[in-house]
Amino acid sequence: MVDGFLASALLVFALPGSPMAQPWAVIAGNTLSALVGISCFHLVGEPLLALPLAAALSILGMFILRCLHPPAAAVALIVVLGEIGRYRYAFFPVMVDSILLILAGAAYSNLTGKPYPNKPPS
Numbered sequence: 001m002v003d004g005f006l007a008s009a010l011l012v013f014a015l016p017g018s019p020m021a022q023p024w025a026v027i028a029g030n031t032l033s034a035l036v037g038i039s040c041f042h043l044v045g046e047p048l049l050a051l052p053l054a055a056a057l058s059i060l061g062m063f064i065l066r067c068l069h070p071p072a073a074a075v076a077l078i079v080v081l082g083e084i085g086r087y088r089y090a091f092f093p094v095m096v097d098s099i100l101l102i103l104a105g106a107a108y109s110n111l112t113g114k115p116y117p118n119k120p121p122s
Contacts, residue, residue, distance in 0.1 A: 004030065004078055005097060007071035012105035016116035020069050021105075023117050025062075027098040029069030033058035034090035037079030050080045 008030065011021035019025065036058040044050035058076040062068045075094065102117075109116035 004071045004074040005101065007074065008069065008098070008101055009105075011069075011071070012101055012116075013108060016105065016109050016114050017118055019118075021116075023102045025067045025069040026072075026102055027095060028065055028067035029062050029072035030075050030098045031090050031095040032061050032065065032067065033072040033076040034079055034094040035087065036061060037076035038084060038087055038090060040076070041080050041083060041085055047080060051077055054080050 008026055011018055012026060015021050033054075037054045040050040040054035040057065044053060054076040055073050058073050059068075062072060079089070106116055108114075
């Protein structure tokens with residue numbers, strides 16, 4: 001789980017202007033991907049099939065919900081590899097940690113004068 005959040009933190013702190021580092025992308029992307037990974041773990045018995053399916057479906061879901069966040073695909077894989085089968089995992093720690101990451105990123109940006117979060121283009 002740590003690997004996915006390190007990549008998320010890199011986007012939030014180093015590239016705060018990126019659309020992939022915005023709050024909706026980070027929070028929804030990570031949470032959705034965890035839910036997809038848990039579902040694939042339950043529905044597909046073979047990990048070698050569940051892994052690519054979880055990654056592909058999480059990316060598809062992020063495109064549909066407009067919350068593309070590349071590190072979130074790793075969250076789906078970590079869930080399958082870790083054999084995490086409880087749906088609450090998607091909300092705690094994944095969603096809660098994503099929210100805390102966004103709050104920390106916003107505080108850091110406020111201290112350094114970088115605008116974050118950014119408004120989506122109209």
